[in-house]
Amino acid sequence: MDRSATTLHLHADAPGDIARAVALLRAGEPVAIPTETVYGLAADARNGDAVAAIYAAKGRPSFNPLIAHVADHAAARALVSFPDWAERLAAAFWPGPLTLVLPMRAGAVHPLVTAGLGTLAVRVPAHPVAHAVLAEMGGPLAAPSANRSGRISPTTAEHVLAGLSGRIAAVLDAGPCTVGLESTIVGATPSGPSLLRPGGVTRAEVEAITGPLAAAPDAITAPGQLASHYAPDASLRLDATAPVDGEKMLGFGDIPGDLTLSATGDLAEAAANLFGHLHALDARPGSRIAVAPIPEKGLGRAINDRLRRAAAPRD
Ligand code: TXA
Ligand code: MG
Numbered sequence: 001m002d003r004s005a006t007t008l009h010l011h012a013d014a015p016g017d018i019a020r021a022v023a024l025l026r027a028g029e030p031v032a033i034p035t036e037t038v039y040g041l042a043a044d045a046r047n048g049d050a051v052a053a054i055y056a057a058k059g060r061p062s063f064n065p066l067i068a069h070v071a072d073h074a075a076a077r078a079l080v081s082f083p084d085w086a087e088r089l090a091a092a093f094w095p096g097p098l099t100l101v102l103p104m105r106a107g108a109v110h111p112l113v114t115a116g117l118g119t120l121a122v123r124v125p126a127h128p129v130a131h132a133v134l135a136e137m138g139g140p141l142a143a144p145s146a147n148r149s150g151r152i153s154p155t156t157a158e159h160v161l162a163g164l165s166g167r168i169a170a171v172l173d174a175g176p177c178t179v180g181l182e183s184t185i186v187g188a189t190p191s192g193p194s195l196l197r198p199g200g201v202t203r204a205e206v207e208a209i210t211g212p213l214a215a216a217p218d219a220i221t222a223p224g225q226l227a228s229h230y231a232p233d234a235s236l237r238l239d240a241t242a243p244v245d246g247e248k249m250l251g252f253g254d255i256p257g258d259l260t261l262s263a264t265g266d267l268a269e270a271a272a273n274l275f276g277h278l279h280a281l282d283a284r285p286g287s288r289i290a291v292a293p294i295p296e297k298g299l300g301r302a303i304n305d306r307l308r309r310a311a312a313p314r315d
Contacts, residue, residue, distance in 0.1 A: 097200025
């Protein structure tokens with residue numbers, strides 16, 4: 001289809017719309033789909049042209065590999081080999097916001113998905129609509145977050161359309177994402193499993209299953225970890241107790257704001273609101289956002305990780 005044409009806004013609860021999304025995916029078109037973490041820009045992971053269309057729509061550097069989403073643990077075993085610790089993590093957290101980077105089986109996905117790496121990131125999303133799409137597709141879907149490369153991840157179909165309208169075939173709308181932060185990524189290193197990206201499952205929850213994680217490798221093995229990522233247009237000032245000079249304030253707990261991540265200090269609520277509130281404040285006139293301190297514990301670590309990247313100097 002002509003991707004410069006209007007992006008279809010499909011609704012998961014409208015009869016036939018899930019089937020329409022799957023038909024587009026089968027035809028090699030990228031379609032944004034809901035997951036419990038953020039909206040993903042999905043394409044057939046075995047079709048190189050379809051995967052290339054993801055990179056093109058996002059403006060993503062080609063060295064940044066993608067996550068293969070599958071319907072269940074058995075489907076993941078067909079793509080990668082699972083050491084014992086990974087079997088236990090999958091049993092504990094799938095379906096859910098955990099991605100495992102594991103040795104890939106030959107020919108599991110098109111090489112463009114892994115950007116040539118010998119490992120593949122796999123995840124079984126918990127969202128019922130994502131599951132319905134994957135089950136009907138019957139094969140892996142490569143899906144990065146459905147935002148322009150380097151911008152804030154989308155937690156609603158409206159966020160997807162704001163960034164990618166006219167650049168993708170369709171978005172399948174199922175309302176706001178419940179977790180609101182991308183998945184936690186755990187990968188195999190020579191010294192055992194290691195945390196490559198903090199996310200919707202906390203380090204403590206992972207370590208309860210695996211024991212202490214190995215130190216993260218020095219090299220940028222998860223390029224989403226580049227310093228300036230998840231960037232809004234506005235500049236961010238972190239650990240602020242009050243706005244100055246016309247700043248917009250993003251509050252938390254006792255510190256109120258123009259918008260508040262969680263007035264009760266609930267970190268899960270704050271995670272679910274994070275990208276939506278950043279999008280909303282970014283859309284208002286003014287160029288600076290002050291952000292209240294978030295405790296560096298549990299989900300707060302992943303929230304602070306995203307905030308620090310959003311605040312980092314731009315290239
Ligand atoms: O929650 C999520 O994970 C969302 C939803 C859509 O599932 N997806 C997402 O994808 O956040 P993306 O592409 O924005 O982030 C994937 C991260 C990137 O930082 C990438 O570098 C890393 O996973 N990654 C993918 N394959 C990898 C591999 N083989 N080795 C190391 N890192 C990898
Ligand atoms: Mg992303």
